[in-house]
Amino acid sequence: MFSNASQEICLLVSAGLAGIIAVPLFLRSRRLDAIPTVGSTNSWWSAIKNLKGTSGIIQEGYNKYKNAPFKIPTLYNWIVIVSGTKLLDEVRAAPDDQLSAVEGTNDFFKIAFIMGHRVANDPYHFAIIKMQLNRKLATLCPIIEDEISATLSEMFSSQDDEWRPVVVLTTIRKVVSRAGNRIFVGLPLCRDPGWLEFGLQYAVDSIVSAAKIDLFPRFVWPLIANFFTCTGNHVGQAVEFLGPTIRERQNIVDRARSGEVDDFLQWLMNNGSESTEREITQRILAMVFASIHATASSLMRAVYDLAAHPEYIVPLREEVDAVVRQDGWTKAAIDKMYKIDSFLKESHRLGGASSLVMIRKVSKDFTFSDGRIIPRGCYIAAPSCAIHHDEELYDKPDAFDPFRFVRLRGDGNDMKQQMVSLSSDFLAFGHGKHACPGRFAAVVIQKLMLARIVSSYDLKLDDGAPASCKTVEFGIFINPDPTTTILLRKRSSV
Numbered sequence: 001m002f003s004n005a006s007q008e009i010c011l012l013v014s015a016g017l018a019g020i021i022a023v024p025l026f027l028r029s030r031r032l033d034a035i036p037t038v039g040s041t042n043s044w045w046s047a048i049k050n051l052k053g054t055s056g057i058i059q060e061g062y063n064k065y066k067n068a069p070f071k072i073p074t075l076y077n078w079i080v081i082v083s084g085t086k087l088l089d090e091v092r093a094a095p096d097d098q099l100s101a102v103e104g105t106n107d108f109f110k111i112a113f114i115m116g117h118r119v120a121n122d123p124y125h126f127a128i129i130k131m132q133l134n135r136k137l138a139t140l141c142p143i144i145e146d147e148i149s150a151t152l153s154e155m156f157s158s159q160d161d162e163w164r165p166v167v168v169l170t171t172i173r174k175v176v177s178r179a180g181n182r183i184f185v186g187l188p189l190c191r192d193p194g195w196l197e198f199g200l201q202y203a204v205d206s207i208v209s210a211a212k213i214d215l216f217p218r219f220v221w222p223l224i225a226n227f228f229t230c231t232g233n234h235v236g237q238a239v240e241f242l243g244p245t246i247r248e249r250q251n252i253v254d255r256a257r258s259g260e261v262d263d264f265l266q267w268l269m270n271n272g273s274e275s276t277e278r279e280i281t282q283r284i285l286a287m288v289f290a291s292i293h294a295t296a297s298s299l300m301r302a303v304y305d306l307a308a309h310p311e312y313i314v315p316l317r318e319e320v321d322a323v324v325r326q327d328g329w330t331k332a333a334i335d336k337m338y339k340i341d342s343f344l345k346e347s348h349r350l351g352g353a354s355s356l357v358m359i360r361k362v363s364k365d366f367t368f369s370d371g372r373i374i375p376r377g378c379y380i381a382a383p384s385c386a387i388h389h390d391e392e393l394y395d396k397p398d399a400f401d402p403f404r405f406v407r408l409r410g411d412g413n414d415m416k417q418q419m420v421s422l423s424s425d426f427l428a429f430g431h432g433k434h435a436c437p438g439r440f441a442a443v444v445i446q447k448l449m450l451a452r453i454v455s456s457y458d459l460k461l462d463d464g465a466p467a468s469c470k471t472v473e474f475g476i477f478i479n480p481d482p483t484t485t486i487l488l489r490k491r492s493s494v
């Protein structure tokens with residue numbers, strides 16, 4: 001992700017700074033003595049190693065201390081990792097002013113420096129996701145489906161009945177980005193190649209900038225953030241794309257308010273909390289950041305899994321044909337795609353995008369019911385990948401069993417098995433009141449896309465390709481290898 005030279009400089013500077021501030025970190029660690037540490041006894045060296053990926057060390061901690069807290073160091077802090085329904089329920093029940101999800105996210109993604117202080121301090125767009133987007137999903141389904149079909153038809157012509165290699169992430173990102181932007185900013189901007197490319201690059205740049213800032217102690221973030229971020233430039237460039245649409249809508253208020261224009265941009269404008277082009281644009285960028293990358297990466301793994309297991313294409317296709325014949329491409333049909341849902345959930349269970357979720361900043365000392373105290377300033381999080389591979393929670397946890405959640409349905413258990421359902425055993429979207437509010441839209445996009453793919457295409461892996469998608473780890477993030485290819489051809493009968 002970093003260039004080698006800048007990576008080395010950053011690591012050296014941060015190593016020096018870490019040394020300087022090692023004393024307060026040590027004092028805080030004394031207050032955490034009751035919580036075992038996983039990894040090297042030298043927490044500073046462990047933290048450096050954790051930059052390269054944390055899934056191994058977290059799995060090791062989970063194997064030793066399942067259902068009890070353990071801790072790992074970051075360069076300047078500690079993350080206390082908890083699992084098991086009891087402890088996770090205690091985290092869920094804690095008030096926001098004690099365990100803060102917003103501050104946890106702000107710190108990990110450096111939201112204030114990348115998206116601006118207003119976005120970080122007043123995330124009112126979360127409520128718009130819940131109150132508007134989620135309630136309008138039934139109306140939006142045919143629109144999303146239209147965008148997915150249009151994008152796929154443009155990318156793969158009807159002559160594509162020969163097998164051809166496709167770079168999975170690039171392809172999926174294009175479709176997800178257009179579908180997401182159809183909801184966020186509507187036509188015609190959602191089809192503007194410049195805007196789409198900008199949005200994808202913005203998400204990547206933001207993650208890289210956050211990772212660079214993270215190499216420095218918190219008190220210097222405001223001083224060094226400017227060197228690693230291009231927030232001003234990004235917003236300026238984005239305003240060039242969005243500005244004309246915002247101005248046009250501000251001028252035709254009645255048309256927009258009448259509901260003729262119904263997308264996230266309009267809901268933001270109707271909300272009225274912010275009114276300038278820059279402010280509204282920054283909110284849209286925050287949505288692009290939160291949604292496109294996560295949705296595309298997790299869908300990419302499912303598409304790869306399908307190419308690796310083409311024997312599941314026919315049963316999925318039969319399910320899609322049956323429900324669409326009955327209900328069309330509607331929300332009702334999507335809700336009945338149990339196999340598609342289970343396939344996506346299983347793929348996410350085995351893949352996962354992050355080794356930790358439910359990241360909470362401890363704003364006031366927090367005491368678990370067994371008396372263990374987590375001091376103010378640390379983070380608490382849940383080990384999603386380790387939990388998803390636990391043999392006490394999942395039968396043959398390392399096997400790809402795409403219809404396992406279909407089999408678990410029944411006995412009034414159907415809702416619980418859905419991909420969007422939250423539990424302490426399935427943490428793709430976090431848990432509790434701060435769980436991902438965009439998960440309903442994300443799953444609708446993913447289900448529609450997978451359904452469209454199985455309806456219209458055959459997939460397989462090239463000879464010698466690995467059975468599961470290669471990944472690239474960085475810190476707590478686990479990304480699919482962006483160069484991964486599969487073979488695809490259009491079905492001759494469609």
Ligand code: HEM
Nearest residue numbers: 290291294295298357358359429430431434435436438442
């Ligand atoms: C498959 C795709 C996605 C995955 C895996 C995902 C995952 C997550 C996770 C793990 C969290 C943290 C939850 C917690 O702390 O308990 C989160 C938060 C969030 N997600 Fe998603 N997400 C996805 C798609 C989306 C989409 C499409 C949107 C927007 C439409 C979105 C908007 C958000 C927002 C605003 C938050 C912060 C919520 C809060 O702190 O209250 N996400 N997401």
